[in-house]
Amino acid sequence: MEKALRELIIGGARSGKSALAEQRAAASGLEVVYVATAQSRDGEMARRIAHHRERRPAHWGLREEPLELAALLAREASPQRCLLVDCLTLWLSNLLFAGEAARQAEAGEAVHCPLLQGQTQALVELLPALPGRIILVSNEVGWGIVPMHPVSRLFGDEQGRLNQRVGAACEQVTLVAAGLPLSLKSPGGSAA
Numbered sequence: 001m002e003k004a005l006r007e008l009i010i011g012g013a014r015s016g017k018s019a020l021a022e023q024r025a026a027a028s029g030l031e032v033v034y035v036a037t038a039q040s041r042d043g044e045m046a047r048r049i050a051h052h053r054e055r056r057p058a059h060w061g062l063r064e065e066p067l068e069l070a071a072l073l074a075r076e077a078s079p080q081r082c083l084l085v086d087c088l089t090l091w092l093s094n095l096l097f098a099g100e101a102a103r104q105a106e107a108g109e110a111v112h113c114p115l116l117q118g119q120t121q122a123l124v125e126l127l128p129a130l131p132g133r134i135i136l137v138s139n140e141v142g143w144g145i146v147p148m149h150p151v152s153r154l155f156g157d158e159q160g161r162l163n164q165r166v167g168a169a170c171e172q173v174t175l176v177a178a179g180l181p182l183s184l185k186s187p188g189g190s191a192a
Helices: 017-027 043-055 069-076 088-098 101-106 114-129 150-169
Strands: 005-011 031-036 061-064 081-086 133-139 172-177 180-185
Touching: 005 017, 005 150, 017 031, 017 043, 017 081, 017 133, 017 172, 031 069, 069 081, 069 114, 088 101, 088 114, 088 133, 088 150, 101 150, 114 150, 133 150
Parallel strands: 005 133, 005 172, 031 061, 031 081, 081 133
Antiparallel strands: 172 180
16 A cells, blocks of 8 residues: 655646646556546636546546535545645635635735635645545746735735645645756655
8 A cells, every 4th residue: 555645736827737747646556536626617717627627537536626625635535546636726716706805805904714714724734634645736826026906916925825834734845847847845855
């Protein structure tokens, strides 16, 4: 039986992070279940979802969960399974808009979002206890300019915090740029 391993794969848009995650899931030798967090709210997102679906092997399982990710992972994780979560960025966006955070930021109010805080805390606390292989994909959004719009600033801040917390809870963290993986943290080692 393979030892449990949690990995965070981060990178910019179209960096190759999802393709790397899919390669690692396929190479795990375990049953793969793809956990999709995207919601098809417009034609462009529907095309993105279709592209990801076409790229995946037909025998992989699929679970869709836009909000309660920790609960789904707790139900689905097993020593014989690799769960590939794509992606934490869309999940975070779903949480911001499902709760009050986006509206509060837009109105210039102090942001207090129990949904966002509760769901992200549940994920971070659960990760170290999950059996099997867990691969989480997330965007690294903090390398650009500070956005002018309050909701965009809130999103960038929360994405950075989420990536830090998930990265600390994972044994392996990989950054992907230009399709090339760079190990930031590996099992048995520490952060670079």
